[in-house]
Amino acid sequence: MKINYGANLRWCLLSAVATAIAAPNAFAQSALEEIVVTAQKREESVQDVPIAVSVLSSETIDSAHAIGFEGLQQLIPSVSFRKGNTNRNSTVVVRGIGTISFSTAAEPSVSTVVDGVVLGRSGQAFTDLYDLERLEVLRGPQGTLFGKNASAGVVNMTTKRPTDEFTGSVDVSVFEDNERRVKGRFAGPLSDNARASLTVFDGSFDGYIENTFTGQTTNGYDRSGLRGMLEWDISDSVELLLIAEDYSSEDNCCADLEALPSGRNPSSPAAPNSQGIVNGVADIDFNQRRVDHDLETSTVDDHSAFSVQFEAEVGDYTLTSITATREWDNTEVREGDFTSNAGDAALPVDFSSTFFQLHDLGIQSWDQFSQELRIASPSDQRITWQAGLFYWNIESDRSFRRDASCQVSAANDPILAANPGLTCLANDIVAATAVFDTEFENFSVFGQGSAELTDSLSLIFGLRYTDDEVSFNHRRTNNDPFGRQGVGVRATASNTDFANQTSATNTSGKLGLQWQVNDAGMAYATYSQGYKGPAFNTFYNMAESDTLPIGEETSNSYEIGYKLTADSFFANLALFKTDIEGFQANNFDDSSGVTITRLTNAGDVSTQGLELDFIWQASENWQLSGGLAYVDAVIDRFNCPLDVAPGACTSRNGLDVPFSPDLKYTLSSSYVIPLASMDVIFNGSFVHMDEQVSDLPGNNGTVNPAALLPGYDMFNASVAFSFSEGKYVVTLIGKNLGDESYVTTYSGDNFRYQIPRDAERYFGISFKADF
Template identity: 60%
Template sequence: MNTKRSIISKAVTLAMTSGLLLHANAYAQDAETEQAETAKDDKSFEQIVVTSQKRVQSISDVPVAVSVLRGDQIESAFANNVENLQALVPSVSFRKGTTTRNSALTVRGIGTISFSIAAEPSVATVVDGVVLGRSGQAFADLYDVDRIEVLRGPQGTLFGKNASAGVVNITTKDPSQELTGSLSTEFYQDNEYRLKGTVSGGLTDDLSASLTVFQGKFDGYIDNVYNNETVNGYDREGARAVVLYEPTNDLKVKFISEFYSADDDCCADLEGVSSGRNPDSEAAPSSATIADGIDLEQRQIDHDFESRTIDDHSAFSVQVDKTVGDYTFTSITAQRSWENTEFREGDFTSIAGDSDQPVFGVPFQLHDVGEQEWSQFSQEFRVASNLTGPFNFLAGMFYWNMDSERNFTRDASCQNNAGQLDDALTFYAQNNLSGDDLTNALSDLDAYADSLGVSCNANDIVSATAFMSTEFNNWAVYGDGTYDLSDDMRLIFGLRYTDDEVSYKHRRISNDEYGRRGVGVRPATENTDAEGVVDETNLSGRVGIQYDLDQNQMVYATYSQGYKGPGFNVYYNFNPDNDGRPIGAEESDAFEIGYKYASRDLLLNVALFSTDIEGFQANNFDCSDGACITRLTNAGDVTTQGIELDMMWNATDNLTLIGGAAYTKAEIDEFNCPEEATCTDRSGLDVPFSPDMKYSLTAEYFMETEHGFDVYYNASYIYTDEQYSDLPGNTGEFNPHSLLPDYSMLNASVSFSFKDDAFRVSLIAKNLLDESYATTYSGDNFRYQIPRDADRYYGVAFKAQF
């Protein structure tokens, strides 16, 4: 990996080479742009705008289930990363992995959770119009956000890249012509701090620019009793520069450059239930079995190898918008790269690999190091009518390419529980001996092992390295439109054609001189040298109708199709016989009925939905070779259905209530049993990370005083129902360890504003109820992810702006 550059050098580089795209409100006429700007200061909910349909529109006019998080709302909640979306948007859940590349978002219970580097996410993430190849690219800090729109359901006719479950659309802030700037800091318990500085203003009459720099650091909240160090913290920095060029009223060009680096000693799996691997350790949990419940108060580990993730991101893109008559033509060109290195403790104890006895009677060592590089290029052209006349449309062409390379090495204890050492020595002898020497060696393998001084015990560490690469090529043409059947009713329609090609190469070699098998390490007899390619096309669309009940209310009904491309299960212990088979595309059929109301003081959105997904791509249990593992497959068909509600209410001039609720039933319809496995029916069982009920309510209260300052109160309550974090096994039963208990969260802050908000001081309290919870069950009947916000802690923030 490259040495992390300093934040100062990044800022200088950005100031010289800034680039990226123009805000989607460039699709609208100048009057609509002014409306969007006015909306930022207008408390009327009628003026809340979204660009999810590539135009500036009032949220109440968009016939799509969409939740909008404004930048000030995100700042007031001190929600610092995408992971916090699951608290602010009830339809979203987050699966926390041991590294950003293994974490995932789900919408309405649907998402892709996989270690494979040859699979796409079901939930697309878009930043300033640029589609990210992996969701993990977006799991960085939110430090320059104007708004986040979460669109539920298929969105292929509106976005450059297809999505089968939903889209998280992130829009960053534009530079201003007026010179402005801000400096903010946050300090929390356990030596956590965050620092952000922004300056923005006009360079000439038609050129404006902004520069934002960010830095954050946290020692962590998990105690490693092995070395008395604190882990699960972070050390991050980033910078974004934006240049906006508007030489005429009908031409806009916007550039963005961004760099982001992170060095996180995260995320160590906690022993929530006793593993029995080191019962005398100070870090042993209080729960002996799952019948005792998960030890959600566990905050200690005993690891001799530090789990750590190093991320380096860079991005550059440019968007050009040219208006000709009633049409706006747009070009978006983008290049992004992501380097990710993970160090993973896989044996979860400090005494592993020390014994001279064979496994599995004694603790075994398993340590992983994996480096991966992603590089993606995308080009999008589109034309949009400017909302004049009865017929309006958006049409586009999209091309996307992503290359990925990954090297992964595992060092683990030698494994000889089934006599595997004999197989290794036979293979070694056949490749190194001949004649009588070979005959003698094969006739007495024990004597041959003694002559070589070879054993296969826990303290005999063997390793193998896998070299993997993938390439995605995706191109598509799409269109979406509306036709006014009358003043109150309009027809909705859209169509998309997609062409996908995915290829991979996989080569795994044993690094052990004798080619021995280890725990999770394939022997030399199972070295791989494989490659494959799959391509698929898809035609999908949507149709619907929208009816305005009056100037404040409307209803809509839509049918839409979603699509996620094919892939392969390419990972470290890739097996050509099973994993070399292509994984088919994931396709969805979604029905949605919605009602929207918007006035100056009340915004109410209600959506009923039902989505059938065929070829659901998920980590499926496969016990066909005698040991149960999870393998990315087309696990079967699933259905998700339910009801969602979003609400914003100016209850008084000073009190605003923001709330949301989602009741979701995501269930298995049909289960695809792995070949050669014996399975029972799993129909009707839950899909992972799909809590039946989630809801949140936020209260914002403003109080004016006569003492030269104003006071802002903010409090939010979030409830998340219990949920499974794994598919059920082949027997049709869930592992009881995978059931994550329900939990509630109460966050609050009070801010004191001075001199027309030129200076603000905030007192912050997270998880006032001090209710602990787990976000992920990681496996092995004992491993869990328990986040920082599962503890009560306090902080203070300072912000100055001009």
């Protein structure tokens, strides 16, 4: 089913936002509602928290009609998102800093927390956000309050709690290209001292990319999930919260598109409309929506989670315990040659003139256990503090098989000579399988406090001790009975049997001042240290050189902020500078003549800039909000590969860090027109993203033109009709009304890109009923 809402709907949506942004101040101004966050493990007004934090409320999340975090990041100026073939390979970047790696033995620079539980991989949270109460992005190093330290920031998600009264809701939305989503939520009391809730979700999408080889569409999804909660007031001073979640998805996503000419199949119907690299500039085919793949890239995810949270009042103190387990099973099928296997199979594999096959199958499971124990002092004292213990263990098992064309090389000549009649052609498929496991174990002690020096000046202090251990085992076996080498398949002589472990300890802290300037203004200045534990570069084709440990990543951050609070206006300003040592990054190393990626301590980087966000309740029915981030994230010192030839590695100092646009800003508006029988609600949002690089520079100190992602502007809008005081709401939705196409990721090989669903205009409609 393909829905066409026509010109009238398009005109309505465009007019809606124009009205909302340009609406006259027709009503008396009204006070803003207080925005409550848990950035410091207490419920506080965001304007009282001496941290740069971006907050998306449930209303903002719902009105954005975003499928997942990839859509919501457009509303947070300091955040970028690196889209991979699967959730496993996608990354959050805050202030230009994030970990982009395929390794199973590396932590993210940006930690992700859901209901107080730290997730082992950010990809666990990149699924559907179907039950969020609030999403907070804490910018800069965090560690003296959160269970797991982070060198760049924290994405803190809080889901909706059960209610004291019986409530229920059903939300149905339908978009073009046969995309539909259904959510139901039911909550209420079980007894005088117990409450429960259940949220169920189901969604599917045919996709928006045409596979010319199969005649079908791809890059769609089929997902379902549920989350149940139980709150029990065991006594007047003890409360129990149980959360159970199960989520599964089968996505035929996310295929890399040939947006620059690959030269592999110029006559393909999916060949791009591009001249390639012209005068040092990539002529990217932004309108490319076709692939020619004989294997469909797909992902199957299964998540399950269970947590038990106790909160007890012990005298004047609050004791909190969070015990949690999470499991994540991920299976990825990857088209690795990015063409249909339609070449002349009688020819030897000559990459310059014919096709070859490379197909991957990766199966991975994560099992995670965490225990956090915190004690908090009373909040009405001159000295307030929190202290905690944290234990975290994650075990991962991965099996990865590659089937690829035999590779014409000197290594295969002795095998062919010893076996008369044996060939090494494009249709001679060889394979290898790697089985590897990793384990992380983390223990830490942390605490943070505040001491009032005067009625308006407070001292902020915090300290953390961390003990990390990482280990891995890796065994790769050539499956070919003759031991032949293939494209990405190493010969039998390169079979592996690797194992190693490493450990590290770290002490980091935080120190700052908070000054209540007057009733409307608060200023703060902080110095904080961040830490990310050691790692290994574990992946399918790892070699002996990859078995050495990668040192920890540490950061030193300086931040000055000011928060203005008035009845109808909030504004927050932050100036920051962060220096990172031992930056863990994928280094493109071409010193051997063949480009490979290695996760290394690539060197030292720094990020500095300015952030501004505001909310203005212009009138009783009109609200305007927005944000801006100017970020300069650059390489200060880059480590050359150890095996680089003399003179083959030049200075990369001063070049940009990947996924760090210099400027990103957003503007959102909501305007309500109350009528006799209903309210009409206009919502609009605009985002501007500067150009950004998608990879680190090469050994020669230059950035690949193909890796430069052009900037873009996006405009979304909706008009909602609310009846019976909001019990029934019908919303018309328009995405990317300017129909501006863009790419989110350069995936490699000088032609592969990710082009998201939101890179073209489309429309939808939703219906929500509360009862």
